[in-house]
Amino acid sequence: MAGHDRILYEVVGREDRRISPFCWRVRMALAHKGLECHFEPTRYTEKDKIAFSGQKLLPILVDFGEVVTDSWSIAKYIDENYYQERSLLLGGGTRFVSLWTDTQLQPVLARCIIKDLYDNLDPLDQEYFRVSREARYGKTIEEMHLERESNELNLKRVLTMIRELVRTQPFICGKAPAYADYIVFGAFQWARCVSPFKFLDDNDPIFAWRGRMIRQYGSLANTVPHYD
Numbered sequence: 576m577a578g579h580d581r582i583l584y585e586v587v588g589r590e591d592r593r594i595s596p597f598c599w600r601v602r603m604a605l606a607h608k609g610l611e612c613h614f615e616p617t618r619y620t621e622k623d624k625i626a627f628s629g630q631k632l633l634p635i636l637v638d639f640g641e642v643v644t645d646s647w648s649i650a651k652y653i654d655e656n657y658y659q660e661r662s663l664l665l666g667g668g669t670r671f672v673s674l675w676t677d678t679q680l681q682p683v684l685a686r687c688i689i690k691d692l693y694d695n696l697d698p699l700d701q702e703y704f705r706v707s708r709e710a711r712y713g714k715t716i717e718e719m720h721l722e723r724e725s726n727e728l729n730l731k732r733v734l735t736m737i738r739e740l741v742r743t744q745p746f747i748c749g750k751a752p753a754y755a756d757y758i759v760f761g762a763f764q765w766a767r768c769v770s771p772f773k774f775l776d777d778n779d780p781i782f783a784w785r786g787r788m789i790r791q792y793g794s795l796a797n798t799v800p801h802y803d
């Protein structure tokens with residue numbers, strides 16, 4: 576991608592919907608560090624376009640020619656290389672939040688929004704997504720959609736710990752947001768970009784935290800197509 580010093584390849588759906596929780600983590604992290612970036616929309620099946628990275632997943636950061644893959648490695652890379660006074664990774668707890676989000680939050684949330692996600696994909700990616708995700712979850716997209724109510728109950732349960740945390744402090748990381756906030760928010764923003772499904776009550780402390788996150792960095796989360 577000539578002409579850009581810094582490029583983030585991120586997953587795109589139909590009508591420019593940015594549909595990856597992992598890519599949102601990195602977008603927020605770049606904003607935290609005040610780093611400008613070109614965001615290169617990449618469909619799931621455009622594997623040729625990202626072959627240069629030697630792997631098949633997004634996000635991929637290309638920073639002045641340095642190729643970094645995997646959102647955790649990207650966060651570490653930008654934390655170590657830029658504006659060290661605005662630290663992203665505050666101690667070992669961030670890795671815990673990352674693994675919790677990957678293994679507990681996102682799989683449950685995915686089951687709640689998968690039909691909306693599918694509907695918001697570029698048609699060229701739908702078959703690939705259906706085959707790969709139905710194999711991953713062991714159910715069809717429609718079956719998961721029918722089970723949304725019970726998945727929603729699971730989601731509410733999974734969110735208990737975060738709810739208790741943001742009841743007593745404005746951000747997961749304390750007085751100001753950092754990478755643990757971006758990790759969890761990445762999941763909410765992913766859902767928000769593809770699904771009108773409202774799974775947080777207005778009086779839920781997580782809803783207020785989500786609002787604070789949406790407003791970060793000039794309401795960065797609102798600069799792309801999204802639902803409420």
Ligand SMILES: N[C@@H](CCC(=O)N[C@@H](CS)C(=O)NCC(=O)O)C(=O)O
Pocket residue numbers: 586594595596597598619631632633634644645646647707
């Ligand atoms: N551990 C990786 C996971 C990245 C990942 O799973 N990315 C998904 C998008 S959310 C992807 O690129 N999937 C490509 C595919 O399914 O072919 C990270 O943290 O970056």
